[in-house]
Amino acid sequence: IAVLQLRGAAGLPTAAIGGGVNVGEPVVAMGNAGGQGGTPSAVAGHVIALNQTVDATDTLTGAQETLGGLIQADTPIKPGDSGGPMVNSNGQVIGMNTAATDNYKMSGGQGFAIPIGQAMGVAGQIRSGAGSNSVHVGPTAFLGLGVVDNGGSGARVERVVSDGPASAAGFAPGDVITAIDGAPIYGATSMTDALVPHHPGDTITVSYRSASGGDRTATVMLADGPPA
Incomplete structure (x- = not known):
């Protein structure tokens, strides 16, 4: 759910909001x-x-x-x-x-x-401007990874967005993200949740198991884009 602010816009028609809903409707x-x-x-x-x-x-x-x-x-x-x-x-x-x-x-x-x-x-x-762990207010931080669950042990990288922050940091398909800023990552959802409080320009520390072997840590500056 997103709320957009349109500068210089006024008098725009809006959709009618309904109340309850019934089965069969x-x-x-x-x-x-x-x-x-x-x-x-x-x-x-x-x-x-x-x-x-x-x-x-x-x-x-x-x-x-x-x-x-x-x-x-x-x-x-x-x-x-x-x-x-x-x-x-x-x-x-x-x-x-x-x-x-x-x-x-x-x-x-x-x-x-x-x-x-x-x-x-x-x-x-x-x-209201009240951000939380599930509600993000302001520009969205972008890491540039497509990930999937890894059996409850991290988020496995399936896709790296070219020219994105993760690509610049050297991430590759098959890497498994295990922690962000020291907080454990259990799967794709917890990784997305970990990025919600952040904004473009923030720097995060990502711990991961490299597909080529070994545990590694990368410092990444988030860009502006969708939360992935």
Whole structure:
């Protein structure tokens, strides 16, 4: 969930925010299916369950986390739709698309959305400037790694962004991140969490097991970009 400040903007129309949602209610999920841009995509369906819990994996970074309290609908959303609105038949936003079942490429896929009340609560916290371990206020720090879980023992590097801070520090696929600033890293999610409090320009110490052998430590200055 992000809150953007637009300089010089005023009088812009805003989406209507809905209240409660019921099982069986018709909904439409909209977004940027496939991340291709252009005209937003829209898929229709119905709410099939409330207060659902899922284990979600980020298709870009490999970070995994458990999400709870979600709206489940038979709307086959796709990567790129995350962050888009789920609206009811009155055009009111009732949720924010956040995850899809693994079979999203096939018919019968299902989508999950964060209830809009929960999303608005986080947005309010961001607007107040109250950062926390899960809420980041200001520009996002960028390390430049795509990582996956490593059996509970660190986060294994699968991808290194060229020209990013991690690339400049010499990281390579197969390295396993074990600690950041001395705090243990147990997997992809804990690594993402460790970067949340940081901002571009911060310097961190990364401990890792090199794919070529041996334990190493690198000092990295974070850049500006997505939290990975």
